[in-house]
Amino acid sequence: MGGATAALQGTTKAQIQSVALRLFAERGYDSTSMREIAEALSFTKAALYYHFASKEDIVRSLIDTMLSQVGELVDWAHSQTQGPGLRHEVLTRWIDIMQGQGLRMFRFINANHRVMREISTDKSGMEEHLRALYEILTPPGAGLADQLRARLSLMVVNMAGLASNGLEASEEDILAAARQISMELAPKDPTGDPA
Amino acid sequence: MGGATAALQGTTKAQIQSVALRLFAERGYDSTSMREIAEALSFTKAALYYHFASKEDIVRSLIDTMLSQVGELVDWAHSQTQGPGLRHEVLTRWIDIMQGQGLRMFRFINANHRVMREISTDKSGMEEHLRALYEILTPPGAGLADQLRARLSLMVVNMAGLASNGLEASEEDILAAARQISMELAPKDPTGDPA
Amino acid sequence: MGGATAALQGTTKAQIQSVALRLFAERGYDSTSMREIAEALSFTKAALYYHFASKEDIVRSLIDTMLSQVGELVDWAHSQTQGPGLRHEVLTRWIDIMQGQGLRMFRFINANHRVMREISTDKSGMEEHLRALYEILTPPGAGLADQLRARLSLMVVNMAGLASNGLEASEEDILAAARQISMELAPKDPTGDPA
Amino acid sequence: MGGATAALQGTTKAQIQSVALRLFAERGYDSTSMREIAEALSFTKAALYYHFASKEDIVRSLIDTMLSQVGELVDWAHSQTQGPGLRHEVLTRWIDIMQGQGLRMFRFINANHRVMREISTDKSGMEEHLRALYEILTPPGAGLADQLRARLSLMVVNMAGLASNGLEASEEDILAAARQISMELAPKDPTGDPA
DNA sequence: GATGAATGAGAATTCATTCAT
DNA sequence: GATGAATGAATTCTCATTCAT
Numbered sequence: 001m002g003g004a005t006a007a008l009q010g011t012t013k014a015q016i017q018s019v020a021l022r023l024f025a026e027r028g029y030d031s032t033s034m035r036e037i038a039e040a041l042s043f044t045k046a047a048l049y050y051h052f053a054s055k056e057d058i059v060r061s062l063i064d065t066m067l068s069q070v071g072e073l074v075d076w077a078h079s080q081t082q083g084p085g086l087r088h089e090v091l092t093r094w095i096d097i098m099q100g101q102g103l104r105m106f107r108f109i110n111a112n113h114r115v116m117r118e119i120s121t122d123k124s125g126m127e128e129h130l131r132a133l134y135e136i137l138t139p140p141g142a143g144l145a146d147q148l149r150a151r152l153s154l155m156v157v158n159m160a161g162l163a164s165n166g167l168e169a170s171e172e173d174i175l176a177a178a179r180q181i182s183m184e185l186a187p188k189d190p191t192g193d194p195a
Numbered sequence: 196m197g198g199a200t201a202a203l204q205g206t207t208k209a210q211i212q213s214v215a216l217r218l219f220a221e222r223g224y225d226s227t228s229m230r231e232i233a234e235a236l237s238f239t240k241a242a243l244y245y246h247f248a249s250k251e252d253i254v255r256s257l258i259d260t261m262l263s264q265v266g267e268l269v270d271w272a273h274s275q276t277q278g279p280g281l282r283h284e285v286l287t288r289w290i291d292i293m294q295g296q297g298l299r300m301f302r303f304i305n306a307n308h309r310v311m312r313e314i315s316t317d318k319s320g321m322e323e324h325l326r327a328l329y330e331i332l333t334p335p336g337a338g339l340a341d342q343l344r345a346r347l348s349l350m351v352v353n354m355a356g357l358a359s360n361g362l363e364a365s366e367e368d369i370l371a372a373a374r375q376i377s378m379e380l381a382p383k384d385p386t387g388d389p390a
Numbered sequence: 391m392g393g394a395t396a397a398l399q400g401t402t403k404a405q406i407q408s409v410a411l412r413l414f415a416e417r418g419y420d421s422t423s424m425r426e427i428a429e430a431l432s433f434t435k436a437a438l439y440y441h442f443a444s445k446e447d448i449v450r451s452l453i454d455t456m457l458s459q460v461g462e463l464v465d466w467a468h469s470q471t472q473g474p475g476l477r478h479e480v481l482t483r484w485i486d487i488m489q490g491q492g493l494r495m496f497r498f499i500n501a502n503h504r505v506m507r508e509i510s511t512d513k514s515g516m517e518e519h520l521r522a523l524y525e526i527l528t529p530p531g532a533g534l535a536d537q538l539r540a541r542l543s544l545m546v547v548n549m550a551g552l553a554s555n556g557l558e559a560s561e562e563d564i565l566a567a568a569r570q571i572s573m574e575l576a577p578k579d580p581t582g583d584p585a
Numbered sequence: 586m587g588g589a590t591a592a593l594q595g596t597t598k599a600q601i602q603s604v605a606l607r608l609f610a611e612r613g614y615d616s617t618s619m620r621e622i623a624e625a626l627s628f629t630k631a632a633l634y635y636h637f638a639s640k641e642d643i644v645r646s647l648i649d650t651m652l653s654q655v656g657e658l659v660d661w662a663h664s665q666t667q668g669p670g671l672r673h674e675v676l677t678r679w680i681d682i683m684q685g686q687g688l689r690m691f692r693f694i695n696a697n698h699r700v701m702r703e704i705s706t707d708k709s710g711m712e713e714h715l716r717a718l719y720e721i722l723t724p725p726g727a728g729l730a731d732q733l734r735a736r737l738s739l740m741v742v743n744m745a746g747l748a749s750n751g752l753e754a755s756e757e758d759i760l761a762a763a764r765q766i767s768m769e770l771a772p773k774d775p776t777g778d779p780a
Numbered sequence: 781g782a783t784g785a786a787t788g789a790g791a792a793t794t795c796a797t798t799c800a801t
Numbered sequence: 802g803a804t805g806a807a808t809g810a811a812t813t814c815t816c817a818t819t820c821a822t
Binding site: 416417418420421500501502503504517521534535537538539541542545546549550552553554556557559563564567568570571575 | 611
């Protein structure tokens, strides 16, 4: 936690990040203008530029926030002994991150590939982090289907938002179901277990 | 099949649709300008406006194309006898649609919720179609998790595109794996279980 | 009459003139596009260009129509013996012209000074015609006020359209009243005043 | 007086209003582009948009200015005792307003009915104001001709601009003559005259 | 006589950004 | 820390016009 999470509370900078993330996720990066962000905050546009050098800079800061959260998860995972138990725990923590700002971030990332591609943040960092998580979630010697399963199990929480459209159930219940499906989907260890 | 697919070949209108879909899927709707579409076709902007009344109109036509394909699937499914076999076949046909323009369309829809929301096409039609498919894929009396599974099984093909980033495998193999996972994920009939 | 009046009936060219005049008077010249004229006639734009070389050309033909009507009035007036009786009769005939297409033409001219100025038709003709009418309506040796009266007496019929907004009376009654006011307004002969 | 008139001096907003009114009156609303207004002011187009939300917004502000002037006249007239003397004074004040920006405004209104109709300012206000003036200028029990006379007497000052085209006289003299004609035209009180 | 397709110029408007204060 | 004013480039879209058929 620490820096990253705290960054989205209190300070002016943090207010901007929070509102910008909401708008970017709702309307898309390109369709959200600095004017709209400023108005949503009852600031002037120029005030935004006092805190952030550019619109892209806001995105960068947003990504960094998420990046550090996922980075912490990766670091923690690397410090543990590998195995099915760890995989289970990693998925749980991932899901925890994805709630709160995480879900919004994911929706944002999903809906704004272009900016993500063009932004020259340490975005490779995100890909590395994800690769690391994939490896942890994929048993040694896994086939293609299992590799895909690992990746999809991470995405399920994020898809649940879209998928639950029209379902009559509390957000809580939906996330619980998503969690369960995510676990099922994650590749099983082929380690000689008699089922 | 037929009309809808054929509509994306040959004629000027069709060329525009095809190029626009590619660009919209790649860069997002808002970030793709009419100028860019025109340049990609070596047309003038004004020529686009001769064929389509507006930028939104292009999107509308694109959606209608996909809509009719999914609509045909729903109609076909309704004309069959329900059951596990049908569910399997529906998933197969869905995946077939999603390849070709379908995948692009889905990436587009996923990445451009805002336009989709604002466009006043028979978009409700899409929601109805999806609802119909969900029902067919969901066994009677299914719980929340199974309802979610039905929805996610449809999305898996579309997610596979994202998920396979960085995997060293042919598109063919990836789609085959996605197909398999999609089938596994679809809710199973509770046949014969005493609840 | 003859040519000019007949020109607004029957033939395709005449249909175009009639519809164009209506639209120009309603929405103004610049705000009426060739597309709108074409649509109002269920033609294609290109068809308009078969009959008229340009948009300005339509206006020119319209002006010419009115020009010839007023020209005939001037010619007739010049062939009569001057005097108060003639002035009365001229006003009457002027008012007769102004009904029918005339009123529309006037509304058009009033509302589209710019085109009128820029159009290089024999528009000077119109000014000459009006000057001739002014002279006929103005008794010899009239002062500034009477010169203005002569001019305004011609305009009254045209203003009546605007002025009668909100009055509960038939168009017929309004025109009769306008006619009466116009006559009153016209400068009186200083008959018998010792200057 | 006061506020409204002063508003057209000094400030950037006021400069824009002044130049825009001149151009709108000269060339018509539709034929005057934001580029032209900007160039006439040596501004950029975008600068106009900083001060006014849209082209229509400029018109709206212009109308409001005139509206408040006429509104003041109506209010003043309502606070006086009705009668022939008041009618005379109202006409005088009306003519005073119409000079300065007023004449331009009137030429603009006359030549741009379409915009006026479409603009959703408190334009009904103008119609109400005019209705009020008509009532004041019209003696009780007046017939149709007198109702029309009241209306035309207000319009005469505005028509004088058009009507005096080609007259060799100073603007001052023309306005004086127009004033005189306007007064003559205004309906006379039928009080006790033996016809 | 008339059309479908296309064009180049220009319209209104919005945007990210800058900078003096 | 923050604002008001301004800009240059881009956007969507419309228009008068042309031309091969």
